[in-house]
Amino acid sequence: MIRRQTCPVCRKKLEGGAESETFPFCSERCRRIDYFRWSDGKYAIVDPLSPEDLSEIDESEFDRE
Numbered sequence: 001m002i003r004r005q006t007c008p009v010c011r012k013k014l015e016g017g018a019e020s021e022t023f024p025f026c027s028e029r030c031r032r033i034d035y036f037r038w039s040d041g042k043y044a045i046v047d048p049l050s051p052e053d054l055s056e057i058d059e060s061e062f063d064r065e
């Protein structure tokens with residue numbers, strides 16, 4: 001089993017590794033993005049995000065580098 005060292009959502013390096021609360025994501029934000037990708041609106045029990053919203057979040061993550 002391979003341990004990811006980068007966030008599967010935004011590709012940013014993980015600082016906390018497997019001990020991070022948000023592993024395997026870099027942040028709670030990316031964990032939610034991945035959740036919405038999988039739910040795809042079928043189980044939208046939380047405020048839904050449009051594809052446009054998701055791309056905006058990805059860009060802001062990169063800007064923080």
Ligand SMILES: [Zn+2]
Pocket residue numbers: 007008009010011012025026027030061
């Ligand atoms: Zn991320």
